[in-house]
Amino acid sequence: MPETSLTKKMVRCSINGVSVEVPEGTTILEAAKALGIYIPALCYHPKISITGACRVCLVEVDGAAVVSCATPVEEGMTVITNSPYVEELRKDIIDLILSDHPYDCMVCQKAGDCELQELAYLYQIRYPKFQGKKRMYKKRDGNPFIEREMEKCIQCGRCVKICDEVQGVGAIDFAYKGFDLKVCPPFEHDLDCEFCGQCVMVCPTGALVGKDWIARGRQMNIKKVDTVCPYCGCGCNITLHVRNNEVVRVTSSPDTFNEGYLCVKGRFGYKFINHPDRLKSPLIKRNGRFVEVSWDEALDYVAERFKEIKERYGPDALAGLSSARCTVEDNYLFQKFFRAAIGTNNIDHCARY
């Protein structure tokens, strides 16, 4: 007997003929995932509470269609995820979503990375059989980081929930109702939040993308490089999207210790890398002007001046201010250097301000 059975009751069900035992309370969708059975879902996201709004994850249980994201597994349940009945229903629901979606995948930033496009591809929906009016919005959001193309929004509510439940900000919510339902900041003002971009991360379509990503390269022609965010001691794992040797986007994978979450700096603050004003070598002021010098020259100059000052005014005339962008080891060495080599306790850190 597995140890979990002592703490949590296990239930057994069959999914597509495969038997599986899961802890009580597990949803059909999660149980299927554990078996490696794919059930498409657009509003479901593992990081947020269950919404149950898109109805794409329908499966057949005892002849009836139920939403797998919200239905817990029950003992002896027989689930079929791919019967013609649910496949037809699912296809028509995707069809309905596409009937109110702009057909501009050819210019969409999200193409190749879009959950809706993927479903249209899987179900081979070239033209939706249901046709009718589509939402059109004139006003564009003037915020500096996030492009919000609400025509492409499928009203799944992932962004609303991640902003509220994970980030705890609640910058956006639904406004209006029915067909006109729209995710927006209060009074449809421009988005004015902390721009962490968690909403962009979870958006299944191209409704939310980084403003700086547009026309800079899509998923198929970028190289991904895993690295650590240089901004602070959190050291979030990030993935640089590189095209033509230029960073065009930063993401983070959900299986990192930071679970894919980033802050505004990590997610959107990468443009300094190729910025012409970026400092690449040390500068020394000579005759009132900064002059580029080599590292050796700069370090020699600093060491010499430190010695002079220490001799003349004593070690407490010097102080060290370290940076959050350095690693723990860097900061350790820095304070050691100031205490042991210089001989002062005047050490501080930018994160204290």
Add this chain to the structure above:
Amino acid sequence: MADDQISIRVCLGTSGKASGGEKVLTLFKMHIERLHLDARVGTRCSVKKVGCRGLCSRDVLVDVIINGEHTTYQNVTPSMVERIVKEHLLEGNPVDEWTVKEDYAEFTSRQYKIVLGPCGVIDPENIDDYLKMNGYRALKKALTRMTPEDVIEEVKRSGLRGRGGSGFLTGLKWEICRAQKEKTRYIICNVGEVNRALAEGNPHAIIEGLIIGGYAIGASQGYIFIRERYHLSVERLRNAIAQAQERGFLGENIFGSGFNFNIEFSFGTEAFICGEETALMETIEGKRAMPRLRPPYPAEKGLWGKPTIINNAETFSNIPIIIGKGAVWFSSIGTEHSKGTKVFTLSGKVRNNGLVEVPMGISFRTIVYGIGGGIEEDRRLKAIQVGGPSGGLIPESMIDMGLDYENLLKVGSIIGSGGMVVFDETDCIVSVARFFLEFLQRESCGKCVPCRLGTTRMLELLTKITEGRGSMKDIEALERLSAIMSTASLCGLGRTAPNPVITSLTHFREEYLAHIKEKRCPAGVCKALITYTILEDLCKGCGVCLRRCPAGAITGERKMPHSINQALCVKCGVCFEACKFKAIKKE
């Protein structure tokens, strides 16, 4: 009441007020005082306001009761009061020309008024009137002589089912809630459109039912959810709560039983979705009115995550009756699985429009031809829409069917909000379905895809058909959309939204086909499919149509036959109505 020998009751529901009831009431008081009627007739004379008794098109209705003898006046205006007082009250001769006629008796005699009974009899703003009718006796009985389990058992035995929505057994729902481990529980009363007459006519019954419900499930906090716009209902309920508190029926230690109960108001805006119980709870919590997923059901996890019971005001109004008169008495009314009575708003093409209460199992024929007084101008009945916008259309061929939960479900309808709209041969069924879908599309909360986009696409298809642009493919699409919505929608409102389309396609398919294949609207309603032409041999050239036409589409010399420019015609039908010589043809 019996102790007054002359009693005058003036209807002061919303409709009565709107028809000038307050002035009528004041004038009655004034004239009686001025004539010193009490002294002259030698008996006490009382004038009071009462709630709605259903037939709002005849407001202001005034009852005059002299020594137990009832006379009812209809359409009373302030100018009529003086004559009624003089001739009837003083001289004892009723003013026959103003009294109600046989159809009023027809309207009332076939009804079975249990919950609506006291409406129109008691003064809704006076708790003593309610107490005289055994008010709060049931509460006392429940609290002092019954355990909560006894109350639930009694309600279960009565067979009472929720008077709105899906008709779940009330007692069973209460039992599930009572069985929850969590001890903080809530009970909510939803006062919907059809419950307004109850709240205005007999608010104490709702409150008494709510307190008994709270006792039964173990809740000490009750909510009344009501639209802020129903001013009179709010005012009378608020007043009733204050009076009940004063008499110790609400608050701490009611009847010395140790049971505490308080009622709070929660105001909603005009939204159909608030009739969905989980969306209603979201509203009380201050969130958007969007339904939650179930399970968990509200009885397990509802308001603020606690076990919660939601019933509507009509259900609660039945509770004091069940506790007071007993489950056996109550379950003697109705059919095998549907007990008691149901209040409906009877409207549409029947002669008597109004609020009616009928025993379960009554036939639609009795409602339409008996209570409703038949169809206006004796036209043919076509269909009855039961259960509000998301109910279904019942064709004329089925009107001998008994009205209960099971039968309605069988024909694709619901009891729902208790709406009942009668359509006759001059109504186009496609337009009717379109009308209801237009409402449902506007009221969809938008949370789930099938309802949000399904209602939108359905409305577009129906509009297309009524405008003569439909094809047979559209029927297929409508049927497919209906199937998607009824199986895949998140809440009951989405699942029942295609009902008008499904039932109309089942029973009136030929009307759809006429619109699509023959480009013809059999009832002559769909503007795009009708043309008005002037018959030259009948036209006298009087010029009436020419002058009346709002679009300037009619031309012609005086005394010469006129003609209609079809490109300009807006098909309003003004010319058709105006022509005395029947020279305008509508096809």
